[in-house]
Amino acid sequence: MKKILGALGAALLATSAQAEDLKIGLVVTLSGPPAVLGKQIEDGFKLALEKMDGKIGGLDTELIVVDSELKPDVALTRVKGLLEKDEVDFVVGSVFSNVLGAIYKPVTRSETFLISPNAGPSTVAGRNCSPYFFSTSYQNNQNFEALGQHAQEQGIKSVFMMTPNYQAGRDAVEGFKKYFKGEITDEVYTPLGHKDFSPEIAQMSTSDAEALFTFMPGGMGVRFVKQFRESGLADKMKFLSAFTVDEATLPAQKDAALGFFGATSWAPSLDLPQSKEFVAAFEEKYGYIPGGFAMQAYDAAQLIDSAVKAVDGNLSDKDALRKALEAADFQSLRGDFSFNNNHFPIQDFYLLRVAQREDGKYWTEIDSKIFDDYTDSFAAECKM
Amino acid sequence: MTPTLFLIQLLNGVQFGVLLFLIAAGLTLVFGVMGFINLAHGVQYMIGAYLTFMFYQLTGNFFSALLLGLITALILGLALEALVFRHLYDRDHLDQVLATFGIILFVNEAVKVIWGPATLTLPTPEILSASLQLTDNLKYPVYRLALIAVGAAVALGLYLVVVKTRVGMLIRAGASNAEMVSALGVNIRRLFTIVFGFGAMLAGFAGAMAAPIFTIEPGMGDDLLIVAFVVIVIGGIGSIRGAFIAALLIGLIDTLGRSLATDAMKLIFDASAANQIGPSLASMLIYIFMAAVLFFRPQGLFPARGAA
Numbered sequence: 001m002k003k004i005l006g007a008l009g010a011a012l013l014a015t016s017a018q019a020e021d022l023k024i025g026l027v028v029t030l031s032g033p034p035a036v037l038g039k040q041i042e043d044g045f046k047l048a049l050e051k052m053d054g055k056i057g058g059l060d061t062e063l064i065v066v067d068s069e070l071k072p073d074v075a076l077t078r079v080k081g082l083l084e085k086d087e088v089d090f091v092v093g094s095v096f097s098n099v100l101g102a103i104y105k106p107v108t109r110s111e112t113f114l115i116s117p118n119a120g121p122s123t124v125a126g127r128n129c130s131p132y133f134f135s136t137s138y139q140n141n142q143n144f145e146a147l148g149q150h151a152q153e154q155g156i157k158s159v160f161m162m163t164p165n166y167q168a169g170r171d172a173v174e175g176f177k178k179y180f181k182g183e184i185t186d187e188v189y190t191p192l193g194h195k196d197f198s199p200e201i202a203q204m205s206t207s208d209a210e211a212l213f214t215f216m217p218g219g220m221g222v223r224f225v226k227q228f229r230e231s232g233l234a235d236k237m238k239f240l241s242a243f244t245v246d247e248a249t250l251p252a253q254k255d256a257a258l259g260f261f262g263a264t265s266w267a268p269s270l271d272l273p274q275s276k277e278f279v280a281a282f283e284e285k286y287g288y289i290p291g292g293f294a295m296q297a298y299d300a301a302q303l304i305d306s307a308v309k310a311v312d313g314n315l316s317d318k319d320a321l322r323k324a325l326e327a328a329d330f331q332s333l334r335g336d337f338s339f340n341n342n343h344f345p346i347q348d349f350y351l352l353r354v355a356q357r358e359d360g361k362y363w364t365e366i367d368s369k370i371f372d373d374y375t376d377s378f379a380a381e382c383k384m
Numbered sequence: 385m386t387p388t389l390f391l392i393q394l395l396n397g398v399q400f401g402v403l404l405f406l407i408a409a410g411l412t413l414v415f416g417v418m419g420f421i422n423l424a425h426g427v428q429y430m431i432g433a434y435l436t437f438m439f440y441q442l443t444g445n446f447f448s449a450l451l452l453g454l455i456t457a458l459i460l461g462l463a464l465e466a467l468v469f470r471h472l473y474d475r476d477h478l479d480q481v482l483a484t485f486g487i488i489l490f491v492n493e494a495v496k497v498i499w500g501p502a503t504l505t506l507p508t509p510e511i512l513s514a515s516l517q518l519t520d521n522l523k524y525p526v527y528r529l530a531l532i533a534v535g536a537a538v539a540l541g542l543y544l545v546v547v548k549t550r551v552g553m554l555i556r557a558g559a560s561n562a563e564m565v566s567a568l569g570v571n572i573r574r575l576f577t578i579v580f581g582f583g584a585m586l587a588g589f590a591g592a593m594a595a596p597i598f599t600i601e602p603g604m605g606d607d608l609l610i611v612a613f614v615v616i617v618i619g620g621i622g623s624i625r626g627a628f629i630a631a632l633l634i635g636l637i638d639t640l641g642r643s644l645a646t647d648a649m650k651l652i653f654d655a656s657a658a659n660q661i662g663p664s665l666a667s668m669l670i671y672i673f674m675a676a677v678l679f680f681r682p683q684g685l686f687p688a689r690g691a692a
Contacts, residue, residue, distance in 0.1 A: 033601045035501035165663045188646070189663035193607060195598045196400055198528075199639045202392040205522035219503040219601045226505065226599070230515060232523035252505045252599065 022059040022308065022315070025082035027075060027093025027103060030067040033219050036248045037095045037293050038067070041117050043286050044294030045092065048301030051281070056301060057308020068094055072102030079103040083110050089315050090115060092300050095293070097121040097140065097168065108132040111318060113325065115304065117297040120344065122171070126378030129342040134325055136299040137292075138265055139344050139376035140168065143242040144175025144215070146263040146349040146370045151180045151211060151240060153370075158183040160209035160237070162200055164220065165189035172215040172242065178377070185209040190220075197224050201231045211238035221245065222252045229256040245354050247291030250362040253354075262352045262364060265345075266295050266334040269355075269365040275333045289363050295333045306330040340375050342382035349374050385644065388519060393643050394636065399528050401635020402535030406590035407608055408615040408627045409542060410583030416622015416688055417559040418576050420469065421477050423484040425587050425612065426605030427491045432457045432588025433595040433604065434495055437506050446509035450592050454585055461584025465577055473576065488606065496602045506595040531593055538586075539628045546624055555579060559622055559688065614670055618677045620684025630685060634670050641669040 026045060028038035042065055054061055064086055068075035075094065082088045083106065091107045092115045094100045100119040107114040108130040116124075120139040124130075151159060161176065161184060163169030173187060185207040188200055204212060212233075216224045221244040228234060239245075239260040247268065250257060268279045268289055278298060282290040303325060310324035311317060328339050338346050349371040352364040385393075411425045436446075436453035443449050468487065472480050507513075508527045515523040546552040557565045558575055566572040591605065598604070615634055619626030646662030653661065677685065 031501075032496075032603060033501050033503060035496070039501075165667075187659050189659065190642075191663075191667050195608070196396070198396040198399070199393055199643050202389055202396060202522065203643055205392075205519060206386060206389045219599060222503040222505060223597075223599045227597070230508075230523065230525045232515065232517075233521060236521055249503070252503045254505075 022056055022061045022090075022304075022313075023086060023088040024056070024061060024063050024090045024092060024304070025079070025086065025088040026063060026065045027068050027079060027082075027091060027099070028065070029070045029095045029099070030065075031069045034070055034095065036218075037118070040248065040291055040293035041095060041297040043282070044290060044297030045117070045301050047278075047282055047285060047294075048298045048305075050285075052301075052305060056305045057313060059308060059313050064088065068096075068099045070096060070099065072098050075099045076102045076106065079106060083107065083112060088112065090304055092117055092297070092304075094119050100124065104128075104130075104133070113321070115300045117300045118293055120376075122378050125342050125344050125376050126381035129382035129384050131322060131384060134303065134339070134343045135345065136303055137296045137345075138347070139378060141171055141175035141178075142265075142349060142374065142376055143263050144172045145178050145377070146351070146374070147213060147240045147242060147261075148176040148178055148180035150261075150263065150351050150370050151176075151182070151213070156180075156182055156211045156238065158185050158207075158209045159211050159213050159240075160185050160188075160204050160207050161213045162186075162188040162190065162204075163215045164192045164194065166192055169215060176213050192220075194220055195223060197227045198231075201227060201233060204233055204237065205231065209237065211240055214239075214241045214244055216241070217243040218249065221249045225249075225253045225260065226256045234259075245364070247289045247363060248293070250354065250364075251288070254362055255356070257354045257362065258356065260354050261367070262354075263349060263370060264292050264352065265347045265349055266292050267350065267352045267364045267366050268295075269363060270334065271366075272333070272335055274331050275335075278333050289361060299330070299332050299334070299337070302330040302332070303328060336373065340379045341384050342376070342379045343384075344376050344379065346373050346375050348372055385647065389643075392518060392522065392524075393640055395524070397636035397639035398632060399532050399635070400639055401632035402532050403590065403594055404608075404611060404615055404635055405539060405628050405631035406535055406593065407587060407605075408612040408619070408631055409538065409624060410586035410590075411609075411612050412616040412619065412622055412624065412627045413555075413579055413586075414583040415616060417555050417579050418473065419559075420473060420580075421480045421484065422469070422583075423481060423609065424464070424487040424491070425583070426609030427488050428457065428461060428584045428587035429591040429594075429605035429608065430495065430600075430603070431460060431491065432591030433506070433600045434499060434504075434591075435588065436592035436595060437499075437504055437600055440506060446506075446596075450589075453592050454589055457588030458581055458585040461588070462577065462581045464584070465580045469580065470573075470577075492602050492606075499602075501602060504600040506600065508596045527596060531597075534593065538589075539624065542624045543628075551578075556688070611670065614674050616684075618674055618684060620687035622688035623684070623686045626684055626686030626688070634673070637669050637673055638666075642666040645669070 028041045030038045066078040090113050095118050097119040114133045116135045118137045120135050120137050125139045161173055163172045241262050245257045245260045245262050306329045307324035311320050326339050340346050351367040351370050353367040355365045356362055414420055414422050435456045436449050439449035439452040472483055512527040512530050515525045518524045562572050615630045619630030645666040646658055649658035649662040
């Protein structure tokens with residue numbers, strides 16, 4: 001009997017020792033076509049974890065991956081499970097803004113730190129900013145603003161705009177217009193998941209616009225780029241886009257996207273030692289080229305690592321942990337990185353061009369820098 | 385809108401309509417002849433595209449891939465009929481909807497497991513990869529013209545089979561009164577199996593033909609299925625001629641609507657309001673048209689003669 005009690009005691013001790021360790025919940029979309037993006041984030045985070053020998057901030061780390069299914073209600077239920085049952089120390093998520101919108105309040109209210117590796121809606125950056133929220137990506141509009149700025153700088157006179165008819169599509173148009181002051185020949189909004197773009201392409205062909213601005217994420221982008229290339233318009237109009245030609249869609253778009261432009265804060269070709277090392281290790285392990293999504297997830301892991309180390313693994317002092325996170329004392333894969341008052345990054349933005357590598361694969365290369373240490377437009381609304 | 389743009393949009397509308405017909409033809413036969421609601425029709429469209437993609441990777445030739453894909457789609461369709469659908473013919477429509485919806489979920493997930501969630505592309509066949517210079521700026525791929533020709537040929541062929549042949553006569557008779565046909569010594573179950581297998585193959589054919597234009601991804605048939613139902617309801621359930629004409633009408637209304645709605649709204653509202661209302665109105669047009677047709681002709685524009 002004593003022996004059994006002893007064993008029980010030892011087991012209890014062991015579990016309490018386990019409780020000292022670090023638990024992270026990763027909320028990403030792993031269902032349907034957008035699973036490609038969720039997979040990039042999961043792989044990027046896991047690569048960082050592996051590089052740290054499974055110890056983020058020196059603590060044994062348990063990573064719990066949950067699928068949001070791109071349904072806000074499903075994500076909410078699963079995140080509540082992470083908070084109440086698993087009692088995670090950090091939640092990392094999500095890919096899409098609507099999912100982030102659903103999990104944002106429950107996570108931050110429970111005083112658990114929420115790190116977004118991608119989604120960055122304007123509300124979270126502005127009025128509803130939270131001391132428990134950090135972003136390692138960007139505020140959504142910044143990529144569109146960068147493209148507008150580029151078009152303005154290049155003296156492009158007229159632009160044809162086409163985006164899907166939902167909130168992010170409308171935001172894209174607003175973001176582009178912030179710095180672009182030339183003529184907008186048309187604003188076309190297509191249904192989400194649009195299949196046949198030939199009516200829109202016909203409109204473009206008669207618009208005489210110098211450039212096209214578009215935001216067609218995922219499969220829509222694959223279809224549109226292919227149909228746009230086949231129409232011959234690619235030789236007449238400059239193709240400016242965000243989230244349309246990237247490492248998630250290029251394996252399907254291939255040479256149809258060659259020479260097309262995008263804009264964001266990083267490209268796998270970025271000439272920095274830590275970035276090159278990351279891209280090589282990622283390709284070696286997962287067999288495909290990482291996009292911005294994977295980079296942002298890797299940086300999220302690095303951010304948590306740096307903060308947990310700075311507080312010597314003491315996760316109960318939330319104020320100290322927040323200070324350590326705000327310091328962003330890690331080497332970001334994108335180079336310069338610091339947090340603004342709203343916990344969104346201050347970082348550079350580049351114009352990216354689709355190119356073919358020597359091994360025949362397609363990726364984006366940095367064409368030129370558009371913004372230096374760029375802050376988002378909503379930080380002033382954040383009282384923090 | 386300039387006359388040139390209008391003509392191009394007419395061409396685009398016809399081409400979209402022909403593709404819709406290819407999807408709707410199988411659906412209208414199965415629904416009209418067998419009285420069976422097959423929500424899995426969109427999944428069979430997707431299977432056709434994925435199979436053709438798989439065989440293209442093996443053979444490197446679009447046409448042999450298409451042929452192999454069609455044969456496999458037919459076999460899969462017959463297998464589904466024997467395993468699942470056959471047991472549902474006598475049940476009510478709700479049971480059929482539930483069972484075929486289950487198949488949608490299952491196959492969409494299976495496709496993701498086998499081919500991954502990413503969007504795949506099938507190159508246009510070499511021989512049809514040229515394009516016509518329509519205007520100074522715009523080229524039109526020959527493949528799209530070929531699609532129109534193929535769709536028209538399928539429509540004519542189907543019409544002749546249903547109206548002029550003995551099998552077609554049995555199909556029509558089976559649709560009006562299956563018990564009587566069976567009492568006359570015709571194996572009605574086997575007839576239904578043939579119709580179903582053929583419908584599945586037609587859906588697969590549509591998927592394979594659409595793949596080089598529309599790309600391939602899990603769930604690709606789900607939203608087209610809804611439009612296909614709109615087509616067969618407008619055309620008259622069970623009618624090939626009705627499906628063809630309704631598909632062309634829907635193709636034209638959708639295409640012209642999307643390019644005209646915003647401009648039309650600008651005549652009434654200011655630009656930003658028009659940009660809000662126009663796209664939403666364009667997405668609704670085909671459903672408004674369906675409601676109007678149902679109001680004035682509940683049986684559809686060209687009801688199959690004698691169909692129940």
